[in-house]
Amino acid sequence: MRKKLEGNGIWESSRMMLPEHKVAINEQEQASRQRQRIELDEQEWENISRFVMESLQQRHPIAIRLFHPLEELSVIGVVDRVDQLKGRFMVDGEWFSIRDIEGASIEEG
Amino acid sequence: MPLNKVIMLADCQSFYASVEKADHPEYRDLPLVVAGDPERRSGIILAACPLAKSFGVTTAERLGDSLAKCPNLVIIRPRMQLYIDISMRITNIYKSYTDLVEPYSIDEQFLDVTGSLHLYGSPEELAHHIQTRIQAELGIYTRFGIAENKMLAKMACDNYAKKNGSGIYILRKDRLEETLWTLPVAKMFMVGSRMTRHFNAMGLETIGKVAATPLEKLKLMMRRKFGKNSDINAELYSRIANGIDDSPVAPGTHEIAPKVIGHMMTLPRDYQRLEEIKVVLLELTELVCQRCRGKGYMGHVVSVGLMGANYDQPTGFSRQMKMDDPSNVTNTVYHAAVQLLLRHWDGYPVRKVGVSLSQFSEDGEYQLSLFDTKREKTMALEKATDALKQKYGDAIILRAASVTLAGQAQHRSEKIGGHYK
Numbered sequence: 001m002r003k004k005l006e007g008n009g010i011w012e013s014s015r016m017m018l019p020e021h022k023v024a025i026n027e028q029e030q031a032s033r034q035r036q037r038i039e040l041d042e043q044e045w046e047n048i049s050r051f052v053m054e055s056l057q058q059r060h061p062i063a064i065r066l067f068h069p070l071e072e073l074s075v076i077g078v079v080d081r082v083d084q085l086k087g088r089f090m091v092d093g094e095w096f097s098i099r100d101i102e103g104a105s106i107e108e109g
Numbered sequence: 110m111p112l113n114k115v116i117m118l119a120d121c122q123s124f125y126a127s128v129e130k131a132d133h134p135e136y137r138d139l140p141l142v143v144a145g146d147p148e149r150r151s152g153i154i155l156a157a158c159p160l161a162k163s164f165g166v167t168t169a170e171r172l173g174d175s176l177a178k179c180p181n182l183v184i185i186r187p188r189m190q191l192y193i194d195i196s197m198r199i200t201n202i203y204k205s206y207t208d209l210v211e212p213y214s215i216d217e218q219f220l221d222v223t224g225s226l227h228l229y230g231s232p233e234e235l236a237h238h239i240q241t242r243i244q245a246e247l248g249i250y251t252r253f254g255i256a257e258n259k260m261l262a263k264m265a266c267d268n269y270a271k272k273n274g275s276g277i278y279i280l281r282k283d284r285l286e287e288t289l290w291t292l293p294v295a296k297m298f299m300v301g302s303r304m305t306r307h308f309n310a311m312g313l314e315t316i317g318k319v320a321a322t323p324l325e326k327l328k329l330m331m332r333r334k335f336g337k338n339s340d341i342n343a344e345l346y347s348r349i350a351n352g353i354d355d356s357p358v359a360p361g362t363h364e365i366a367p368k369v370i371g372h373m374m375t376l377p378r379d380y381q382r383l384e385e386i387k388v389v390l391l392e393l394t395e396l397v398c399q400r401c402r403g404k405g406y407m408g409h410v411v412s413v414g415l416m417g418a419n420y421d422q423p424t425g426f427s428r429q430m431k432m433d434d435p436s437n438v439t440n441t442v443y444h445a446a447v448q449l450l451l452r453h454w455d456g457y458p459v460r461k462v463g464v465s466l467s468q469f470s471e472d473g474e475y476q477l478s479l480f481d482t483k484r485e486k487t488m489a490l491e492k493a494t495d496a497l498k499q500k501y502g503d504a505i506i507l508r509a510a511s512v513t514l515a516g517q518a519q520h521r522s523e524k525i526g527g528h529y530k
Binding site for chain 2: 020024
């Protein structure tokens with residue numbers, strides 16, 4: 001009962017929503033949160049590969065933004081290995097796909 | 110004085126009827142109603158267009174009564190799925206003005222436009238802009254109650270915007286004395302006919318009088334009528350009357366995990382025999398469990414409600430029991446529901462049946478039972494039937510009991526909210 005007086009309680013307890021309507025709202029909400037892969041132009045690729053190579057050779061940390069369907073994801077650390085053949089790179093012992101890269105920047109400090 | 114926040118409650122006029130009129134231009138100048146199936150008991154008016162209302166047709170009355178008032182009435186069967194789709198299109202239009210949109214029902218939605226107002230001028234201008242756009246795109250007339258919070262926006266819409274020429278009304282909190290507070294208490298949000306009688310008996314005939322009653326005094330007055338547990342309601346009514354509401358416009362509000370999953374249905378005729386009631390009980394249990402399985406929940410508490418057929422002498426019960434273990438297996442839950450039915454049914458004819466499950470836990474892990482050796486098999490079976498229903502509709506596979514005369518599953522699968530899809 002107390003809930004009626006808190007937060008959105010009064011509206012949540014008094015509304016009339018069809019279950020089918022709720023499901024449709026939530027599905028749309030979820031779909032709108034899905035992220036699309038972005039396409040990088042050549043210059044950006046050049047920049048990124050320069051950062052990656054610098055990190056690999058000079059052992060300084062960089063931040064690499066990666067594609068994820070639902071959230072913002074970036075990997076921060078020193079690139080240990082690059083495996084062109086399998087299209088992957090390693091940061092801190094973990095492999096990531098080169099295809100997922102969306103951007104890179106030098107990590108300060 | 111500028112408003113601190115600008116909240117709108119946008120409401121669609123005669124929503125179902127307006128959607129049908131927009132979809133059938135040939136009926137534009139005819140009185141039109143959307144009515145439940147005339148052959149079944151649900152043959153009542155769900156929505157009437159303004160033209161039909163001018164003949165005296167009102168919502169919720171029987172179709173026969175409406176036809177007597179207005180013989181050339183156009184009668185349309187509801188198409189619930191279409192109304193949901195249109196409602197979502199309207200939500201998306203609102204969302205192009207602000208991301209803070211909260212659907213409150215199929216035809217009412219809250220908008221917090223505080224942050225987008227500088228792009229459109231005054232609240233009235235923005236409301237008028239949206240109103241014109243929805244009229245042009247969907248042929249539906251929307252009304253806007255505007256205020257600094259949801260409560261006042263709702264009452265601004267219900268009491269003023271629905272009745273004035275523009276369909277737009279701003280209710281200012283510093284002007285309640287000349288506006289809201291002069292209205293009879295029946296016009297207050299959450300006050301129905303029963304509560305109106307009680308407030309009148311307490312001498313609180315206007316919203317202003319409720320607002321002016323100190324909370325402690327109102328609590329005492331309500332305790333005398335409703336007992337000790339009425340304090341929260343007293344506080345609620347006091348806040349409503351004073352236009353106090355700090356709840357946010359919450360777009361994600363429908364994602365919150367439900368506490369109860371239940372289904373209830375009104376029967377097409379009164380059921381008298383135990384076997385018949387058991388059939389619908391099983392069908393409702395199946396629906397409830399199906400939804401729980403879809404969400405990955407198991408419920409621990411089963412509730413069953415029955416309503417008697419005689420309106421003048423209300424009978425029936427609503428009771429619950431805790432099962433040994435949480436479950437979403439139809440047969441297990443049904444078994445508990447039947448126990449409740451046998452224990453509490455008084456034998457009188459039944460008009461309405463409801464089943465619900467609550468106290469959820471995740472169904473990823475469950476207690477192994479020494480005695481129920483068939484559990485894995487049942488779960489696999491239900492997974493398969495659920496998948497079939499998901500793909501081809503609920504009527505694709507039915508229990509044999511559902512094809513008896515008492516069965517309602519087939520009818521129900523054609524419906525949303527008790528009305529045709």
